[in-house]
Amino acid sequence: MNGVRGQLTVLVAATMSLVLLAFLVPLALLLRSEAEERAISAATLRAQSLAALVALEQNPVDAVAAEPADARTSIFLPDGRVTGAPATRTPAVELAMRGRAFTAEAPGGVEVLVPVQGLPGGSAVIRSFVPESVLHEGVGRTWTLLFLLGLGLFLLGLVFADRLGRRLVGSVTALAGTADRLSNGDLDARVALSGPRELQRVGAELNRLAARIGELLAAEREDAADLAHRLRTPVTALRLDVDSLRDSEERSRLAADVDAISRSVDEVIRTARRPLREGARPLSDLAEVAAERVAFWSALAEDTGRPVDCVLPPHAVPVRAAREDLAAALDALLENVFTHTPDGSALRVEVVARPDSGTLIVDDAGPGLPESRTGDLSGRGRSGAGSTGLGLDIARRVAESSGGTMSLGAGALGGARIRLDLGAPS
Numbered sequence: 001m002n003g004v005r006g007q008l009t010v011l012v013a014a015t016m017s018l019v020l021l022a023f024l025v026p027l028a029l030l031l032r033s034e035a036e037e038r039a040i041s042a043a044t045l046r047a048q049s050l051a052a053l054v055a056l057e058q059n060p061v062d063a064v065a066a067e068p069a070d071a072r073t074s075i076f077l078p079d080g081r082v083t084g085a086p087a088t089r090t091p092a093v094e095l096a097m098r099g100r101a102f103t104a105e106a107p108g109g110v111e112v113l114v115p116v117q118g119l120p121g122g123s124a125v126i127r128s129f130v131p132e133s134v135l136h137e138g139v140g141r142t143w144t145l146l147f148l149l150g151l152g153l154f155l156l157g158l159v160f161a162d163r164l165g166r167r168l169v170g171s172v173t174a175l176a177g178t179a180d181r182l183s184n185g186d187l188d189a190r191v192a193l194s195g196p197r198e199l200q201r202v203g204a205e206l207n208r209l210a211a212r213i214g215e216l217l218a219a220e221r222e223d224a225a226d227l228a229h230r231l232r233t234p235v236t237a238l239r240l241d242v243d244s245l246r247d248s249e250e251r252s253r254l255a256a257d258v259d260a261i262s263r264s265v266d267e268v269i270r271t272a273r274r275p276l277r278e279g280a281r282p283l284s285d286l287a288e289v290a291a292e293r294v295a296f297w298s299a300l301a302e303d304t305g306r307p308v309d310c311v312l313p314p315h316a317v318p319v320r321a322a323r324e325d326l327a328a329a330l331d332a333l334l335e336n337v338f339t340h341t342p343d344g345s346a347l348r349v350e351v352v353a354r355p356d357s358g359t360l361i362v363d364d365a366g367p368g369l370p371e372s373r374t375g376d377l378s379g380r381g382r383s384g385a386g387s388t389g390l391g392l393d394i395a396r397r398v399a400e401s402s403g404g405t406m407s408l409g410a411g412a413l414g415g416a417r418i419r420l421d422l423g424a425p426s
Contacts, residue, residue, distance in 0.1 A: 005165030012161035013154070020150045028146055032139050039135045040103060040110060046073060047114040047128040054116045054124055072129040078122030087127055096125040109135055171195025175203055178210075187214045235262050282322040282402075283425045286358040287312045287351045289326040294349050297334050304343040311350040317358035319422040321402040326360075329398040332391035333362045333418050341366025346413050356424035357404070363411030395420060 050073060074087040076097070082089070092104045096113035103112050109131040116124040171194050181189035187210060191203040239258050245251040294310045301308045319326070330349075337347055346365040351358060392408075395418065399406040403423025411417030 005162070005169045008165040008168070009158060009161045012157050016154050016157040020154060024146050024150050028143050031142050031146075032136065035137065035139050035142075036110075036135050039130050039137065040112060043110075043112045043128040043130045044103070044114070047112050047126040050075070050128075051114045051116045051126045054126065055118065072131070074127040074129070076125040076127065078119055078124055085129070087129070093125050093127065096127075097123050099123065108132060167195060168199070171199045171203075175199070175206060178203075178206060182206075182210055182213070187217070282320060282325070283318055284321055284323040284326055286317040286319045286321075286326060286360060286422065287353075288316065289323055290330060290349055290351050290360065293327055293330045293334065297331075297338075300338060301347060304338065306338075306344060307346045309346070309348040311348070313351060313353045315353070317351055317353045318425045319358050319402060320425045321398055321422055325398045325401070329395040329420065330360065330362075332394040336391045337362065337364045337366065341415065345415065348411070348413060354421075357422050360420040360422065361411075362418045363413045364415040365413040366415040368410060368414070369408055369416045392418070 054075065072085040072087075074082055074084040076082055076087075076089060076093050080089075087093075090106075092102075092106075092111065092113060096102070096115045099115050099117055101114045103110060105111075106129065109129055112128040112130065114126040114128075116126060174191050174194065178189050178191040190207050190210060193200045193203045235258065238261075239255070242251055242254040242258055245254065291310065291312055294308065298308055334347075334349075337345075341364050348361075348363040350361040350363070352361065392406075396406045399420045399422060404421040407419045407421075409417050409419070
């Protein structure tokens with residue numbers, strides 16, 4: 001698992017492991033110690049009971065025979081004899097003969113030594129031996145239960161962490177999905193408030209942002225409509241003035257200029273009315289757009305005697321640019337060709353498919369670009385041919401906004417070559 005969900009699970013797993021180790025290990029050691037004390041206490045009680053019998057001059061052998069089989073009990077008599085379970089007279093037994101009762105470790109277990117004083121001939125010692133099997137009886141089973149308990153708690157903690165992580169990740173994923181829909185132009189997208197309070201607050205702010213974007217776009221469309229009204233009125237008045245001219249040649253020339261202004265105004269208004277530019281990841285077919293725009297300009301090319309060669313690949317060429325932006329860029333380049341080259345100059349539009357995107361190349365047979373502009377892509381609004389100088393800048397901005405570049409140079413037809421390397425669709 002990756003991301004927040006995986007990190008939360010790892011954090012809970014580490015924390016649960018530390019807590020369980022800090023709790024279960026001391027508990028396991030405590031239970032082991034309790035088992036040892038219980039076994040030693042039982043052996044001590046048996047030894048003391050037998051010591052009381054010996055002190056009352058009862059038969060020691062019968063007393064030993066009455067002991068449970070899981071404990072080994074021996075009686076060291078004052079005359080050196082040993083009754084009960086066979087045992088060696090160790091230094092611990094000699095020490096107990098002096099009247100001291102204690103517990104000592106012995107090979108294979110623990111021995112409990114209880115002295116019996118006041119007997120004829122001296123003191124006797126009752127030795128009750130507790131083997132390891134009895135000393136730790138039930139400890140293994142208890143540790144197994146503790147391990148299973150810890151494992152169950154650990155798994156329960158992981159399940160809880162996974163559920164919590166899924167809830168957090170679900171809320172964040174919903175936020176990301178809504179933001180993605182907004183970036184792609186769906187202004188009606190809203191996130192359902194869920195999850196922690198902080199994420200709910202982020203969701204509420206994102207919804208407010210989406211609503212604000214809609215308000216701003218609505219205001220922009222209203223401004224565009226107002227601009228259309230304000231611009232069309234003087235253009236219409238100018239057309240009426242042109243139509244009143246007596247010189248037909250002058251009237252035709254100015255009427256063409258007014259038509260160009262009207263088309264430019266319409267294009268500005270149409271662009272301003274576009275509420276979105278096809279989202280944050282636009283996609284269009286470069287070959288299709290090139291074919292459409294070349295067909296549109298072919299009528300003018302035929303009127304001016306320009307041979308037009310359009311070279312397109314047989315398949316689609318997807319690029320990261322809006323269809324309207326590609327059309328505007330190609331129109332600007334073609335308009336430059338018609339404006340700055342003599343009638344009859346050849347024109348070539350070529351679309352080259354790259355492995356991940358496409359390239360648009362426009363060649364002409366005109367006089368070419370001035371040396372000051374070859375390779376120079378700066379200077380918006382600057383032109384050496386009496387135009388606005390915005391055509392190349394429009395094409396450059398379209399190429400760069402897609403993640404590509406524009407280059408200027410000399411073409412195969414002897415004139416200018418404009419090359420747009422467009423970015424790959426994401």
